[in-house]
Amino acid sequence: MGGMGSAISYPDCKDKRSFETGMEFQDFVVQTLAQQSIILQNLVSKKFQYTVGENLQGFEIKYDSRCTDTGRLSIEIAEKSRADLPSYTKSGIYRDDNTWLYIQGNYQILFIFPKNYLQYLHKSGKYEEYTMPTIKKFYLSFNEATKYAAKVIDLRQ
Numbered sequence: 001m002g003g004m005g006s007a008i009s010y011p012d013c014k015d016k017r018s019f020e021t022g023m024e025f026q027d028f029v030v031q032t033l034a035q036q037s038i039i040l041q042n043l044v045s046k047k048f049q050y051t052v053g054e055n056l057q058g059f060e061i062k063y064d065s066r067c068t069d070t071g072r073l074s075i076e077i078a079e080k081s082r083a084d085l086p087s088y089t090k091s092g093i094y095r096d097d098n099t100w101l102y103i104q105g106n107y108q109i110l111f112i113f114p115k116n117y118l119q120y121l122h123k124s125g126k127y128e129e130y131t132m133p134t135i136k137k138f139y140l141s142f143n144e145a146t147k148y149a150a151k152v153i154d155l156r157q
Contacts, residue, residue: 083133
């Protein structure tokens with residue numbers, strides 16, 4: 001999870017364990033990808049996450065807990081650490097780091113995309129955008145996600 005190296009405070013987040021939840025999911029993804037012969041070397045310090053990225057390979061990992069319930073991915077494009085801040089900063093698929101592949105899903109399904117393709121899909125204006133007090137995102141249905149993903153790992157069987 002971007003910036004998960006040290007406990008980042010998100011006072012408006014409903015999940016008070018969000019940091020630990022993200023770290024556990026990141027470990028699950030690393031283990032799942034290793035079974036597919038894709039080895040990730042994660043970086044956990046804040047310094048390296050901000051100067052290099054989430055891992056040496058340039059994969060961003062995003063936990064989307066409800067995606068199998070909703071049948072769509074919620075792709076982050078901007079964020080604020082607190083709702084009372086005046087403006088959003090680029091994040092998710094627009095974060096400026098070494099990320100070139102974007103892994104999103106939950107414990108049942110993982111979608112792997114080239115990051116620049118998710119940016120292209122967002123900029124197309126074809127997908128619903130949603131703004132919350134601390135995050136901006138767009139929605140991508142599973143049908144569209146399956147069509148555009150470089151790889152889908154479906155663990156629901």
